[in-house]
Amino acid sequence: MGSIRQLKSRIRSVSNTKQITKAMQMVAASKMRRAQETAKSALPYTQAALDILSHFAAQGIVWNHPWFVARPVKTRLLILIAADKGLAGAYNANAFKEYLVQLQADRKNGVANQTIAVGRKASQFVTRLKNVVLAGSYADLPENPECAQFHAILQTAQAAYEAETVDAVDIIFTEFVSSMTQTATTQRLFPAGFTKSEVPGNMPEAKYEPSVGHVLKAAAYRLISAQLFQALLDSRASEHSMRMMAMKSATDNATELVDDLTLAMNKARQGAITQELTEISAGVEAMS
Amino acid sequence: MRLQLITLAGVKVDHEVYEVVIPTVDGEIGVFPDHEPLVSVAKAGVISIRYNKDDGPDDLEYFAIGGGIIEITVGLVRILVDEADHGDDIIAAETEAALERALHMRDTAADQIDIEKSTQLIDRHAVRLKVADLNRRRRR
Numbered sequence: 001m002g003s004i005r006q007l008k009s010r011i012r013s014v015s016n017t018k019q020i021t022k023a024m025q026m027v028a029a030s031k032m033r034r035a036q037e038t039a040k041s042a043l044p045y046t047q048a049a050l051d052i053l054s055h056f057a058a059q060g061i062v063w064n065h066p067w068f069v070a071r072p073v074k075t076r077l078l079i080l081i082a083a084d085k086g087l088a089g090a091y092n093a094n095a096f097k098e099y100l101v102q103l104q105a106d107r108k109n110g111v112a113n114q115t116i117a118v119g120r121k122a123s124q125f126v127t128r129l130k131n132v133v134l135a136g137s138y139a140d141l142p143e144n145p146e147c148a149q150f151h152a153i154l155q156t157a158q159a160a161y162e163a164e165t166v167d168a169v170d171i172i173f174t175e176f177v178s179s180m181t182q183t184a185t186t187q188r189l190f191p192a193g194f195t196k197s198e199v200p201g202n203m204p205e206a207k208y209e210p211s212v213g214h215v216l217k218a219a220a221y222r223l224i225s226a227q228l229f230q231a232l233l234d235s236r237a238s239e240h241s242m243r244m245m246a247m248k249s250a251t252d253n254a255t256e257l258v259d260d261l262t263l264a265m266n267k268a269r270q271g272a273i274t275q276e277l278t279e280i281s282a283g284v285e286a287m288s
Numbered sequence: 289m290r291l292q293l294i295t296l297a298g299v300k301v302d303h304e305v306y307e308v309v310i311p312t313v314d315g316e317i318g319v320f321p322d323h324e325p326l327v328s329v330a331k332a333g334v335i336s337i338r339y340n341k342d343d344g345p346d347d348l349e350y351f352a353i354g355g356g357i358i359e360i361t362v363g364l365v366r367i368l369v370d371e372a373d374h375g376d377d378i379i380a381a382e383t384e385a386a387l388e389r390a391l392h393m394r395d396t397a398a399d400q401i402d403i404e405k406s407t408q409l410i411d412r413h414a415v416r417l418k419v420a421d422l423n424r425r426r427r428r
Contacts, residue, residue: 041298048294048368052327052359206325206361210314218329218357222368229296 004272007265011258018254024087025247032179032240034143039176039233042226049223055206056216065213066162067220070191076106076113077135077157077166079189079228081173081235082122084139089246091174091182091239092121098184099125099172103132114166116153118232135160141232150232154225161190173231174238182238189227192220289321291337292366293351300351300372307338308365310358323360330356330369332415334422346426350375352419354412375423378416387413 082095099115106113114135117123123137136156138149160166169190174182208215291308293301309318311333335351356369390409397403 038297042296044292044299045294045296045368048292048359048366049357052357052366052368055327055359206327206359209312209326209328214313215327215329215357218355219327222357225370226296 004265004268007261007268011261011265014254014257014261018251018258021247021250021254025244025251028240028244028247031143032237032244035233035237035240036176036179039230039237042230042233046223046226046230049219049226052219053223056212056219065216065220067190067192067217067224071164071167073111073167075166076111077116077160077169078102078113079116079118079153079157079169079171080122080126081171081231082117082119082125083239084120084141086121087246088239088243091242092119092125094182094184095122095172095174095235096125098186102170102172102186103129114160116156118149118153143236150225150229154228157189157228158221158224166190171228171231173235174242176234176237176241179241182242187227187231189224192224289319289323290364292364293335293372294366294368295372296370300374301337303339305337305339305365306341306343309334309336310367311335311353312358319360319365321363323365325362326358326360328358330358330367332411334415334419335367335372336422348422348426350419350422350426352378352412352416373416373419375419375426378420378423380417380420380424383413383416383420387417 078099080095080099082092086092103113112133114133115126116135117126117137118139118141120139123134123139126132126134126137136153138153141149157169161169168188171187171189173185173187175185176182289305291301291303291305292299307318307320309316311331312328313331314328316333317328330353332354333352335353337349337351339347339349352373352375353367354370354372356367359366359368387410390406390413394403394406394410397406
């Protein structure tokens with residue numbers, strides 16, 4: 001059993017840590033709520049873009065556009081989305097695991113790949129790997145992902161796909177299923193695909209201005225940007241939610257540790273008192 | 289007819305309207321009920337909305353939009369845009385300062401990318417300024 005002074009200082013340091021983790025938990029909780037709300041806000045946009053594209057699909061003109069034409073995949077561009085900071089439980093580790101699975105699959109199929117890393121932890125991880133081409137890295141994205149970085153990522157991916165330096169673009173992000181469940185997933189960005197939804201009956205032959213190709217490109221761009229936007233929002237919500245859970249369990253552990261240490265300290269103090277008393281009474285006995 | 293103005297940040301307008309004027313790449317179009325079905329590309333500019341038939345020019349509502357898509361079907365006008373700012377949300381002084389900065393950025397631009405970026409910014413802030421102006425005039 002450690003001395004009382006040692007135990008006291010340990011208790012103090014653990015309670016300080018607890019205060020910090022508690023504060024981080026609160027911060028993450030409030031950020032998560034905001035992120036969760038915004039994560040929902042992009043849904044109508046995605047839905048509307050899908051609706052418009054399904055008009056094109058109904059008329060069979062989607063497949064002429066280069067963004068929708070799948071070609072044999074020789075090089076793949078992976079966009080890895082992770083956090084800028086650690087201490088978010090398994091958030092970064094899960095995204096990296098999914099990323100490694102994709103890399104291994106590519107290696108097995110003889111597909112070359114490039115990576116765009118979003119988040120400081122992601123770029124740190126990717127630069128440590130061998131034989132990986134880092135095409136770009138972005139960090140410190142603001143809370144609202146509708147920013148210059150977002151357009152830069154999108155345009156990089158689009159340019160690479162159009163120039164045929166890559167044949168497919170995938171995003172690896174953490175899907176926010178609920179505040180308890182978040183899963184790292186891979187989603188295809190280019191070539192653009194979509195599930196064919198029912199074409200509304202009240203859509204007669206519409207006019208397309210200035211031209212079908214023009215409108216199709218604008219609609220496809222919107223769909224793709226909505227997908228990337230959603231991925232960023234989901235990742236953010238997941239990050240905050242996982243950080244909150246991690247900090248909550250850290251706080252709980254600290255509380256437990258403080259309790260254990262306090263018990264040990266009280267025992268040590270009691271032991272010391274008992275020993276002193278025994279010594280005194282032994283002394284008295286010896287004198288008499 | 290119903291008007292939906294949708295941005296990545298959420299739905300800005302979802303309401304019955306009488307008339308809406310939208311800037312497209314082929315020029316402004318005014319959409320009234322029973323417009324023929326049309327899908328077109330919107331460019332950065334000002335959208336003005338008239339809710340009721342008897343609304344005067346003072347009752348119009350203005351939005352500054354970035355580029356987007358317009359889908360007009362029977363009884364529904366759907367506008368998908370990158371961003372839409374309501375006239376009331378734009379602070380003229382701030383926008384003016386931003387425009388100044390963008391102009392300065394264009395003048396000192398080192399490469400083509402900077403020039404393009406600043407030109408986009410200039411367009412955007414010019415539109416916002418116009419909306420703020422329209423909004424202010426309406427108030428008088």
